[in-house]
Amino acid sequence: MAKKTNEKTNWKTSDKRFVAFLDILGFKDMVMRKSHENIYETLNHISKGKKLVEKAPEHDTISDKYKDAEVYVVSFSDSIVIFSKNDSFDNLRYFLLSTRWIFTTAFNNQIPLKGAIAHGEVSLNKSEQIYFGQPIIDAYLMEEDVNYMGIVAHNSIDSYLSKIADEKELKILEKMLFEDKTTLKCGSITHTNINWFKIVRPEGKDIPEVKDIKEKINLFKQSSSGTARKYVDNTLIMFEKIENEL
Template sequence: MTKKQEKTNWKPTDSRFVAFLDILGFKDMVMRKSHEDIYQTLNQISKSKKLVEKAVDLDKVSNVFNDAEVYVVSFSDSIVIFSKNDSLDNLIYFLLATRWVFTGAFKKQIPLKGAIAHGEISLNKTEQIYFGQPIIDSYLMEEDVNYMGVVAHNSIDNYIAKIKEGKDLKRLDKILFEEKTTLKCGNITHTNLNWFKIIKPEGKEEPEIKDIKERINIFKQSSSGTARKYVDNTLTMFEKIENDFIK
């Protein structure tokens, strides 16, 4: 039996990955829904947060990702996910955790958008101190995202380019895709998190194009006007890759 690797402590300051996710239409939700409904929505996200933080305690997860961990902070309509450090294992686990939180919300009809970045971040869980340029980069990038998706800041591209030589990046290719991305400033090529790939019909092992489109279209029932553009833009983004992502 392989000896389980001992977890290291989080360093107060380290190079990390960060995801900044935001609930779409939260202000409108506050005006239209009861306080109890909003509380239940936030509680669903909180449950996802606890699950991704505790998943690494499971042998089948820790044996694959070794010393990888994430830490999740949520406040009001925002969710921020931090990796322990910037090892390749931590990047992959961080991306999977971010995708899991995103799709968990999507399945509960909670629309999110977000961005990810990389760099030096100080994080003190006890004192609740979080600061660093990547947090700002991911926040500003998220503000520009114009569909239900998660877009990578160029610091992520720079990290991947630096580690490319001598590393097996096949796992990353299954989680990320590069495409002309729907941003508020226009359609610009960026790396995106492929969350579409794990949306599957109940009882089935593989995703289906028709099912994914139907699930995205459900959001039209709770949006109109400007807010509905996110639904149309999400369908547009999916249609760009629908012939490639299902093998």
């Protein structure tokens, strides 16, 4: 993969962006039950994924496809926040790609996540580590309500998507998103979700297979009981809604 020699343009401090807020499920219990070294290894897996998606646009093959798109990832304790550079369609595509890639990489390493995405004006100052804006709050509150291992869209995302008229762009999004009754803590409610199931690849296979994905989801039962196991059951329910679309 050839590396670009030119740097990307600077980010605006304040701009309309897409934000993902992801949270590690059962982190407090994990801290109590696992060694400090094991927790560090878990967080290191996530950190490596973060660096890959941030650096990927420096390479020609990614830059040619996604133009000026970039993401910036902030992680602290059990939370991961992903920011897009702006809200262009290319940035939306790369943001969705990056978010579900980080999610699936964690899933494949038996690190359970759940999360939400939102859209709107965000101020982001990397050097001063200043991040604020309504979409961060919207994504956080939406994530709190998510009741399965998945990523659900806040209504601000639906509003953005409703303005897309280009058929080609809509076709691209159909492969990355799906709308269905979603298992939330407040009940089963129709929402847009990121389709991360599509990119789960069992070792040695080029395409996702229903049996293998279900086995991977069920593996989480070995590390959860009682209330915590509801996330496994709910993830299977959500997967079964779209398994024929893989």
